[in-house]
Amino acid sequence: MSLTHPESATSSRADNPFAIPFDERVREALDNKSLKIAIDRTTNTARVKRAAAVASWPGFAQARDLGKRIKDHVISHLDHYLVEFEANAIRSGAKVHWASSSDEACAIVVDLCRKAGAKSVTRSKSMLGEEIGLPHALEEAGITRVETDLAEHIVQLAHDRPSHIIWPALHRTREEVAELFRTHHHRPQNSDDIESMVASAREELRGRFLAADVGISGANFLIADTGAICTVTNEGNAELTTTIPRVHIVTAGIEKLVPSMPHALVLLRLLVRSATGADLTQYTTFHCGPKRPGDRDGPEEFHIVLVDNGRTKMLGEGLEEMLRCLRCGACMNHCVVYRQIGGHAYGGAYPGPMGSVITPVLDGLDKAHDLPEACTLNGNCQAVCPVDIPLPTLLRGWREKSWREGLEPQVVRQSLGLWSFGARHPFLYRLGTAIAVRGMRLLAKQGWISSMPLASGWTRYRDFPKPAPRTFMEEWKQHQNKKARSQA
Structure with a gap:
């Protein structure tokens, strides 16, 4: 062994833990089957025990x-x-x-x-x-x-x-x-x-x-x-x-x-x-x-x-709420990202949601801008924080700063610019989503969805959800029509 x-x-290199790109660190963590077993053994128990402790304290x-x-x-x-x-x-x-x-x-x-x-x-x-x-x-x-x-x-x-x-x-x-x-x-x-x-x-x-x-x-x-x-x-x-x-x-x-x-x-x-x-x-x-x-x-x-x-730099940059942190680890025990990739993939001394806020301060946003992006913003971390740190809000703040400083890859900026253009033109947006939904369903029938462009980050480690038959707007229109008929 x-x-x-x-x-x-x-x-593990103390000189530069960010030498390997974040997405590569994540891939290696996800490929490590024993790591997932080790994480689940501890964090699952921690979540159950914390819930019981909180429930027993009125x-x-x-x-x-x-x-x-x-x-x-x-x-x-x-x-x-x-x-x-x-x-x-x-x-x-x-x-x-x-x-x-x-x-x-x-x-x-x-x-x-x-x-x-x-x-x-x-x-x-x-x-x-x-x-x-x-x-x-x-x-x-x-x-x-x-x-x-x-x-x-x-x-x-x-x-x-x-x-x-x-x-x-x-x-x-x-x-x-x-x-x-x-x-x-x-x-x-x-x-x-x-x-x-x-x-x-x-x-x-x-x-x-x-x-x-x-x-x-x-x-x-x-x-x-x-x-x-x-x-x-x-x-x-x-x-x-x-x-x-x-x-x-x-x-x-x-x-x-x-x-x-x-x-x-x-x-x-x-x-x-x-x-x-x-x-x-x-x-x-x-x-x-x-x-x-x-x-x-x-x-x-x-x-x-x-x-x-x-x-003191955090005090001057709107991150003073992070200084409440008691270092309890609850945020990472309940983080859907941490529980998949573990702590080392984050690169800095502090992993998980709290690390994604602190590491850009300690090591620079240029090195750590991927960390705030690697978050679903589901809010579990704030919900379990014993001093109610608004971690999702602080992470969004880093995302905004990263965007202003041009730290995202050009392909990301261009893709979001294209999406933004479509979102401002409802006809184009609805046409694009309708084509995308039907295209994914076709790929699913042919068994090619695992090879779908831009989806390998998902399909390499888990099944892709079955695509919906219609877009949200189509579903909403159908719902409104049904509602109107029932009231007629």
């Missing part, structure tokens, strides 16, 4: 509205809460660093590791770390990185990138993971049952956790009135990262701020139910400064790196 997953082969709608208002309030007063958080974090003994870009953030973290004399670091799962390229930066600096999240450990062994923000190894089947462990673990398991594989990973990693000089984590929330940070995990890996090493480094986006603990608790209830369908994540921990005299454990140094990396 190949240890490099077919999906990761198209997009106050969900009210909490969702409150969560939205909390995030909008913080975004509108971001400067105030950043200053408050920094002052309280410093008061608790933490050291606060500011990074305007991904390169600056990575440089700060690597410099702190070198000052600590770190030979190895442990890292708790953090999408911000993936966003800024921190794993790659640590590798280039010659610092051994130990992923403490089990799924991230799998991704690291396979030289992959995460394909989901909650389940980074979602794209791999249990059988593939068992093969990875047999190849890379010093004492591999003999079977591919879950218990054996977890025991193998624990034995492989626990000693390395204890030996690390520095622990690096993200933060789900930054509490402004105390200077504390909150981490949420299901495995306790954040605690292994933040408590044991001498130095704890937190990397967090500036939008993670909340005014106080009560506000954080509202958002926690929304986050966990939307992400995993649970009432509360197994490990929800608040960290406030380094170890104090009398404390039995904790880091000797506590550093917080606050990262902008395009977030």
Whole structure:
């Protein structure tokens, strides 16, 4: 069995994940049958559990509205809460660093590791770390990185990138993971049952956790009135990262701020139910400064790196609603596109609908203009978002900008121009649709519809719907005639 997953082969290059065109990345993902199995196993379960969790919480709608208002309030007063958080974090003994870009953030973290004399670091799962390229930066600096999240450990062994923000190894089947462990673990398991594989990973990693000089984590929330940070995990890996090493480094986006603990608790209830369908994540921990005299454990140094990396740019470009995002992953679990192609085909650090909005900010619309186009705008993503982000509206905004900047292929622009001309001339439009409908029915009878021009993107992977016998306008006219006769 190949240890490099077919999906990761198209997009694992840290230098330029957009080197391969989007449509080619999509084709390779659709051709990968095991990928679809892996996606369905996880996202189907996630959707069922989320629906049950929401149904069992009568106050969900009210909490969702409150969560939205909390995030909008913080975004509108971001400067105030950043200053408050920094002052309280410093008061608790933490050291606060500011990074305007991904390169600056990575440089700060690597410099702190070198000052600590770190030979190895442990890292708790953090999408911000993936966003800024921190794993790659640590590798280039010659610092051994130990992923403490089990799924991230799998991704690291396979030289992959995460394909989901909650389940980074979602794209791999249990059988593939068992093969990875047999190849890379010093004492591999003999079977591919879950218990054996977890025991193998624990034995492989626990000693390395204890030996690390520095622990690096993200933060789900930054509490402004105390200077504390909150981490949420299901495995306790954040605690292994933040408590044991001498130095704890937190990397967090500036939008993670909340005014106080009560506000954080509202958002926690929304986050966990939307992400995993649970009432509360197994490990929800608040960290406030380094170890104090009398404390039995904790880091000797506590550093917080606050990262902008395009977030203030989003404020200035009408994308401030995206800064509400709690990183729960619900939008991708319910996205009809993500569930077919997985995460790597999106190219950037963030997949799915939320990634299609964020990636053009981080990597440029010229590289990522295909992502907003790869959306049906069915609205499932907004319907399940715990803070009601209008993702379809934001995606339409990117489409409009892409059109204004001339980023669509010329053939697309010409085709839409032709359609626009026809739509402005009703006789031509009705004539063209009538010819098209009858032509498709003829092709269907002859069995040629799979070879129909411009339809291969559909027919290569699924059956084409049976064409209607008449156009919509013909059906509508017939309906109106029937209605008139019945009223006569």
